[in-house]
Amino acid sequence: MPIFTQRRRIVFFLISVLLLSKTNxxxxxxxxxxxxxxxxxxxxxxxxxxxxxxxxxxxxxxxxxxxxxxxxxxxxxxxxxxxxxxxxxxxxxxxxxxxxxxxxxxxxxxxxxxxxxxxxxxxxxxxxxxxxxxxxxxxxxxxxxxxxxxxxxxxxxxxxxxxxxxxxxxxxxxxxxxxxxxxxxxxxxxxxxxxxxxxxxxxxxxxxxxxxxxxxxxxxxxxxxxxxxxxxxxxxxxxxxxxxxxxxxxxxxxxxEIRERPKLNLNAEDLGITNTPEEKDWRYLSSGNLETVVSDWIGTRYQYGGSSKSGTDCSGFTRSVLTDERLGVPGKLLPRSASDQARIGDSVNRSDLKAGDLVFFSASPNQNKITHVGLSMGKGEFSHASSSRGVIVQSLNEKWWTDRYTGARRIFLKVK
Incomplete structure (x- = not known):
């Protein structure tokens, strides 16, 4: 076969591969x-x-x-x-x-x-x-x-x-x-x-x-x-x-710049836990208390950078709920941003989600980038601050959330 013909076929093959790779x-x-x-x-x-x-x-x-x-x-x-x-x-x-x-x-x-x-x-x-x-x-x-x-x-x-x-x-x-x-x-x-x-x-x-x-x-x-x-x-x-x-x-x-990073691995003394009875230890979550606190936030409007009931974003909502005195998670344990919240606690499989677990999602082409956080409520539901609807409770099984789910972190020892 002539060299010119061989080269033409190679070029055609490479172009075809490139086109197929971009078909999506x-x-x-x-x-x-x-x-x-x-x-x-x-x-x-x-x-x-x-x-x-x-x-x-x-x-x-x-x-x-x-x-x-x-x-x-x-x-x-x-x-x-x-x-x-x-x-x-x-x-x-x-x-x-x-x-x-x-x-x-x-x-x-x-x-x-x-x-x-x-x-x-x-x-x-x-x-x-x-x-x-x-x-x-x-x-x-x-x-x-x-x-x-x-x-x-x-x-x-x-x-x-x-x-x-x-x-x-x-x-x-x-x-x-x-x-x-x-x-x-x-x-x-x-x-x-x-x-x-x-x-x-x-x-x-x-x-x-x-x-x-x-x-x-x-x-x-x-x-x-x-x-x-x-x-x-x-x-x-x-x-x-x-x-x-x-x-x-x-x-x-x-x-x-010398940057500050939240201290994520806190010991019992950092968290104020010294021979604390279980009923007063924040690490033992009452799912009823969680539902009560979250219900107080339902309908709160979305506000970028906000963390109060006059307006909140997703990570402001999760931090404010968890540090509510009725749940008692220490503020120094919970960073403000969603990306930092994704670094605390222990990783949890989706099949093992419990109430109080932080759940994370990414809408970014870079799936390693956390763009949204919510709180598992158990039974396949989670609460979060939506920019279009404010604070709501939704099913984790809805297609978008399933497709863009990136992981979960657990900060509680037990859910009662």
């Missing part, structure tokens, strides 16, 4: 990807809305790949067709600005609350920067909570995020600095004059003393001035420039 996403059109989770009318609404905003790009491999990533989140968050289309378009915009889906996917529970694409883009940038700087999720979420409570614009959140990263490099007390930020920063700092904005940054950084931080402040200020008051493609382009100019400096500062 690229062989289906946009509508085909939605057919298992939305009915025909809903799929048509999504397709038309996306096509209206993205044109012929809506059937490109990149858009279909992004659709596949968003779908699990859309089902978990019970997004309407309009909300799903809006989420997809906004995620496309953030990717064009250089922000990967994996950096801001945690924003999807909030997707319907953004007043504009620009606000979403600023918040996406905040998420990317705190992720790259390895800011603990607890502080990221507290800052988002403050931004919602004080009605900050997206630019203000980016500003606050950068200052918080720098404050931790300076080893300032994070709780104190967060309160200072919340008290001093105006909700619409994007509307300040250049002079006023610079004065604000200097005021909020007056306790920064390291040479490297002080050296970087002028470039940080310059970059912030270049980002504000932009819209559309101009903002997208400037965010690409910003990522090249500023982010590496922030990253180097974040990597130098």
């Amino acid at each position: 996403i690229y062989s289906e059109d946009f509508s085909g990807l939605l057919k298992d989770d939305f009915n025909k009318q809903q799929t048509l609404l999504i397709r038309n809305e996306v096509r209206k905003k993205l044109g012929d790009r809506s059937n490109s491999p990149e858009i279909k790949a992004l659709t596949s990533k968003i779908l699990p989140w859309a089902v978990m968050e019970n997004l309407s067709p309009a909300e799903f289309a809006n989420a997809l378009v906004r995620m496309v915009g953030s990717e064009e600005a250089g922000i990967a889906f994996e950096s801001n996917e945690d924003l999807l529970p909030l997707i319907s609350g953004f007043k504009s694409d620009e606000e979403f883009l600023y918040t996406s940038k905040f998420f990317r920067e705190v992720e790259e700087a390895e800011l603990p999720a607890e502080f990221r979420d507290r800052l988002v909570f403050e931004s919602q409570k004080k009605k900050w614009d997206g630019f203000t959140l980016v500003l606050a995020g950068r200052l918080l990263i720098l404050s931790r490099r300076e080893k300032l007390d994070t709780d104190v600095y967060l309160k200072n930020l919340s008290a001093k920063i105006p909700p619409k700092s994007s509307q300040l004059s250049d002079e006023t904005l610079n004065s604000l940054i200097l005021s909020l950084s007056e306790n920064f003393s390291s040479k490297e931080t002080i050296y970087r402040l002028p470039s940080l200020q310059k970059d912030l001035l270049s980002l504000r008051k932009l819209t559309g493609k101009k903002l997208t382009k400037q965010m690409q420039v910003s990522a090249k100019n500023i982010d590496p400096g922030l990253l180097s500062l974040g990597q130098l």
Whole structure:
């Protein structure tokens, strides 16, 4: 056989293998990807809305790949067709600005609350920067909570995020600095004059003393001035420039930080257990008490970063329920974030779940990333804070939860 013919066959074979390997996403059109989770009318609404905003790009491999990533989140968050289309378009915009889906996917529970694409883009940038700087999720979420409570614009959140990263490099007390930020920063700092904005940054950084931080402040200020008051493609382009100019400096500062980690392996003395009778030992859970405490939370609205009955997110709910005085789990045992809660206690097989076990799920393409936590109530049910319905009790056997279940952890010795 001629060498040329052999080469042609080899090339054809390799191309065929590549095409077959991508069949799961690229062989289906946009509508085909939605057919298992939305009915025909809903799929048509999504397709038309996306096509209206993205044109012929809506059937490109990149858009279909992004659709596949968003779908699990859309089902978990019970997004309407309009909300799903809006989420997809906004995620496309953030990717064009250089922000990967994996950096801001945690924003999807909030997707319907953004007043504009620009606000979403600023918040996406905040998420990317705190992720790259390895800011603990607890502080990221507290800052988002403050931004919602004080009605900050997206630019203000980016500003606050950068200052918080720098404050931790300076080893300032994070709780104190967060309160200072919340008290001093105006909700619409994007509307300040250049002079006023610079004065604000200097005021909020007056306790920064390291040479490297002080050296970087002028470039940080310059970059912030270049980002504000932009819209559309101009903002997208400037965010690409910003990522090249500023982010590496922030990253180097974040990597130098001495990070706190929750102490997860606590001994009996840490937990206040010294010859405690069983009926007073929190490790012996009363399922009746658990049901009573959870029932008090049913219907509580979802609020990102919240942990009270005026609004809570998933890990805020599990922590608040378990540390309720009627259950008595020590607060120092329970970290604030879902990912840290997944590291405490003992691993439990799904077939052996009992009331009080923490159950974990992932809507992310990275199944090692915990995106949701709830509390097993026994008998195949669990309670959790849903972004679309608030605190509810659902069956663990519903298809989505079965498909996205990643594991469970047990902190109680016995359930009575």
